[in-house]
Amino acid sequence: MKVKSIESNKWELKLTLLLVSSLTIMSVITISPALPQMAQVFSSVENAEFLVKLVLTLPALLIALFSPITGRLIDRHGRLRILWMALVLYALSGSAGYFLNNLYHILISRALLGMSVGMSMTIVITLIADYFEGIERQQFVGLQIAFMSLGGILFIGLGGILADAGWQYPFLIYLFSLVVLPLSIRYLYEPSTTQNSASGNAQAKAPSIIWLLFxxxxxxxxxxxxxxxxxxxxxxxxxxxxxxxxxxAIAMSTAFSALSSFSYAKLKSRFSFLAVFSIGYLLMAAGYICVALSNTYMVVLVGMMLSGLGMGMMIPNTNMWVMTIVPPQIRGKEMGKLTTFWFLGQFLSPVIIFPVLQIVSISSTFMLASGFLFLISVGFFVLSISKTGKALTP
Structure with missing residues (x-):
């Protein structure tokens, strides 16, 4: 494929990357407001409450499984054709929930959705590392996460409105990928990295610190x-x-995540990677305490604001650190691993939390999580001021 000049269509290219990125957060949280209603509709199904929550998070497991496969494929065969296939699969599998009335069939469609996101997410992160360098990359990484969060506000808000009309309607939002597809065909190009990487990827190796980030x-x-x-x-x-x-309420967390991500480049110019993690975890801890102690809607909103601010700075911080230390020849493979751990965490969340909820209330669960977050924040702070931490940070 002929490589086009990035300068000739830069804003269109950036917008297309941002739109593809928005599909990732949309893939999971769009149907969140409909979960209680789905639990009622499928109440006759054994373990309905758990399975309905699995509808939300099952895509994350398939994303985790398919991301490393995608990473290896795009290092060998290029990025774009696999991306186009993923966008079509995204629309078909995502919207299938509107037409299905069997909970297990919906779970199958969500698994296929996860496969498509595993491909598209890995590719878009890799393309950002391919297309941009230095401060421009740092700024765009923050902008990407901010745009994803803003997309989350739009999609979760629209999902809530549509859920009031019926639990099936939020699934139609996934057809948005068919709008993104022609833009990706028109404005994205195959980077030269993929043309030269096959011979050098066997020798290239990422530093061991990358596993801490994963x-x-x-x-x-x-x-x-x-x-x-x-x-x-x-x-x-x-x-x-x-x-x-x-x-x-959920959109509030994504709104403040967007605000934090948009400011990431300025924050990173003042603090190390490790210090940013310490600040982010501390804000999340404060937010979860608010939720734990809340008995009114407004207090929950404050908790959403604080936790969103914390998470919003940590996502681009991770992406930027990985992009900085990974050799170009194995960029797709390592970005695939990052995507795997990203969505493995999403999938494991209800699996890990479910037995906790059998013992304590949701409020107590948020309180326990807050204490754990605070301890992690302290750990990153200590590491950031230590000689070891300073030696690890690029």
């Missing part, structure tokens, strides 16, 4: 995913019945 990413998402999975049920428990208000 496992930290998984941990971040295990804890943060308490919000879309458990907040709808917590709000119902304190008397909030309207799905649109539930969607608005």
């Amino acid at each position: 496992f930290n990413t998984m941990l971040m998402w295990v804890i943060f995913f308490l919000i879309p999975v458990q907040i709808p049920f917590h709000l119902k428990a304190i008397g909030i019945e309207k799905n649109s208000l539930i969607g608005a």
Whole structure:
């Protein structure tokens, strides 16, 4: 494929990358406001409440499984054709929930959706590393996460409104990928990296610190995913019945995540990678305390704001650190691993939290999570001021 000049269509290219990125967050949280209603509709199914929560998070497991496969494929065969196939599969599998009335069939369609996102997410992160360098990359990584968060606000809000009309309607939002497809064909190009990487990827190797980043990413998402999975049920428990208000609460976390991500480049110019993680975890801890102690809608909103601010700075911080230390020849493979740990955390969140909820309430679960987040924040702070931490940070 002929390589086009990035300068000739730069804003169109950037917008297309941002739109593809928005499909990732949309893939999971769009149907979150409909979960309580789905639990009622399928109440006759054994373990319905758990399976309905699995509808939300099952895509994350398939994303985790298919991301490393995608990473290896795009290092060998290029990025774009696999991306186009993923966008078509995204529309078909995502919208299938509108037409299906069997919970297990819906789970199968969600698994296929996860496969498509595993491909598209890995490719878009890799393309950002391919297309941009230095401060421009740092700025765009922050912009990407901010745009994803803003997309989350739109999609979760729209999902809440549509859920009030019927639990099936939010599934139609996934057809949006058919709008993104022609833009990706028109404005994205195959980077030269993929043409030269086959001969050098056997010798290239990422530094061992990357595994700390991978496992930290998984941990971040295990804890943060308490919000879309458990907040709808917590709000119902304190008397909030309207799905649109539930969607608005979750959207508040994504709104403040966008604000934080948009400011990431300025934050990173003042703090090290490790210090940013310490600040982010501390903000999340404060947010989860608010949720744990809340008995009104407004206090939950404050918790959503604080936790969103924390998560919003940590996602681009992780992506930027990985992009900085990974050799171009194995970029796709390592970005695939990052995507794997990202969504493995999302999938494992309800699996890990479910037995906890059999012992304590949702409020107590958020309290326990807050204490754990605080300890992690302290750990990153200590590491950031130590000689070891400074030696690890590029």
